[in-house]
Amino acid sequence: MSEQIFLQGTAGQIEVFVDYPQGEVKGFAVVTHPHPLQGGTPQHKVPVLLAQMFLERGCIVYRPSFRGSGQSAGIHDDGNGETQDTMDVIQYARSQHADLPFYAGGFSFGANVMTKCYALLPVDLQPVQTILCGLPTTTVAGVRHYVTPHIKGDILFIHGEADDVTLLSDLIQWAKPQRHLITVLPGANHFFTGYLKQLRIAISRFLIVS
Numbered sequence: 001m002s003e004q005i006f007l008q009g010t011a012g013q014i015e016v017f018v019d020y021p022q023g024e025v026k027g028f029a030v031v032t033h034p035h036p037l038q039g040g041t042p043q044h045k046v047p048v049l050l051a052q053m054f055l056e057r058g059c060i061v062y063r064p065s066f067r068g069s070g071q072s073a074g075i076h077d078d079g080n081g082e083t084q085d086t087m088d089v090i091q092y093a094r095s096q097h098a099d100l101p102f103y104a105g106g107f108s109f110g111a112n113v114m115t116k117c118y119a120l121l122p123v124d125l126q127p128v129q130t131i132l133c134g135l136p137t138t139t140v141a142g143v144r145h146y147v148t149p150h151i152k153g154d155i156l157f158i159h160g161e162a163d164d165v166t167l168l169s170d171l172i173q174w175a176k177p178q179r180h181l182i183t184v185l186p187g188a189n190h191f192f193t194g195y196l197k198q199l200r201i202a203i204s205r206f207l208i209v210s
Helices: 045-056 080-096 109-120 168-178 196-206
Strands: 003-009 012-019 027-032 059-064 102-107 129-133 155-160 182-185
Touching: 003 080, 012 080, 027 045, 027 080, 027 109, 045 059, 045 102, 045 129, 045 196, 059 080, 080 102, 080 109, 102 109, 109 129, 129 196, 155 168, 155 196, 168 182, 182 196
Parallel strands: 027 059, 027 102, 102 129, 129 155, 155 182
Antiparallel strands: 003 012, 012 059
């Protein structure tokens, strides 16, 4: 059962769900959810899977609700205010676990927000490992335009080959100059429908918490 806490952000309160591992605590993780105007919440199956993977490896996991969703204050801010709020959550989590390694994960809109946070953090404060699923890097479905900063580090990019929301070809173009590895799930759509088992396998092969 998740603990619900409230932090103070620039737009008011930030609702955060906190999950605690059984046994020794080895790290902490912040996981961000898909677009709130499209029904995205911290309870979406992909951020929940990410949280489970971190929990199983001994991480305390923080899952914030973006502005205007759940019990978080403010209104949707196209990823700008959401980035600031997520930075506030990261700062709070770090203050609680100063001696533990930091991990990060995000899905779709939340992956874009986490990428922006990653770029803002000093190198020594960036996550030791990051998992980004369905990362949007340009115009999505002709509706929203994303500017995704270039980042480098120990990052797992997972994308559905049949993603018609944020195209694999767009991610490849973004990743090419940075020479990132991309894990592609053949046939998977943006929401990894029917592919959670494969998603878990891909994450298991990458994630190391020691």
